[in-house]
Amino acid sequence: MKKSILTTVFLLVFILCISLPTSIFAQNNHSFAGPPVIIYKTKKNYDKNVAIVLSKDKSTIVSYPDPKDVIKDDSYCYPTRLTKKYLLDNRGINENVAFLSITYEEYAKLKKVPSTQELEAMIINKNPLKKMYRCGTHFEYNNLIEELNHKIKKRCKNCQRIK
Numbered sequence: 001m002k003k004s005i006l007t008t009v010f011l012l013v014f015i016l017c018i019s020l021p022t023s024i025f026a027q028n029n030h031s032f033a034g035p036p037v038i039i040y041k042t043k044k045n046y047d048k049n050v051a052i053v054l055s056k057d058k059s060t061i062v063s064y065p066d067p068k069d070v071i072k073d074d075s076y077c078y079p080t081r082l083t084k085k086y087l088l089d090n091r092g093i094n095e096n097v098a099f100l101s102i103t104y105e106e107y108a109k110l111k112k113v114p115s116t117q118e119l120e121a122m123i124i125n126k127n128p129l130k131k132m133y134r135c136g137t138h139f140e141y142n143n144l145i146e147e148l149n150h151k152i153k154k155r156c157k158n159c160q161r162i163k
Contacts, residue, residue, distance in 0.1 A: 034137030038089040039082060039148060039159070041130040046099040047078055047087065050107045052119060054096045058126045061119055065091065067110040076104040083149040086131075095163045098126045133159035 050070060053063035070077050070091075079087035100107075100122040114122070133156045141147050151158060 034139040037135040040132040049099040132163040135159040
């Protein structure tokens, strides 16, 4: 009797699974996970300056890199330049970004992470952004730079405005 109940339950679950439309599992929108594509414009040129993330009210530092984290594959993690002065984030910033007076080169040479008090003293702009967009995830692009430049020329219509 127990075997027949288990067999029946198994068959019902199996039939349910194969009868569900595959579209439930293969939606092609921005909802699936992956590294976000963040593009932004700043009020001044901070391309070489280390970025940190502040709390929403901009009163405390919530995220900052280790000096080893600003270099990847023997090059600095500068943002990638795009058309119309937009930049592609390569470090993991958000709308609460702030920039330090120290460059990637200088920061990478540090033996240890500065204290939060030292980092706070290095902040040169707590509100550096003109605009910021989330344009899906990296997995959605075949040629990231070319496709982002096209989106920018179309005024970022298919991107989510963050700031």
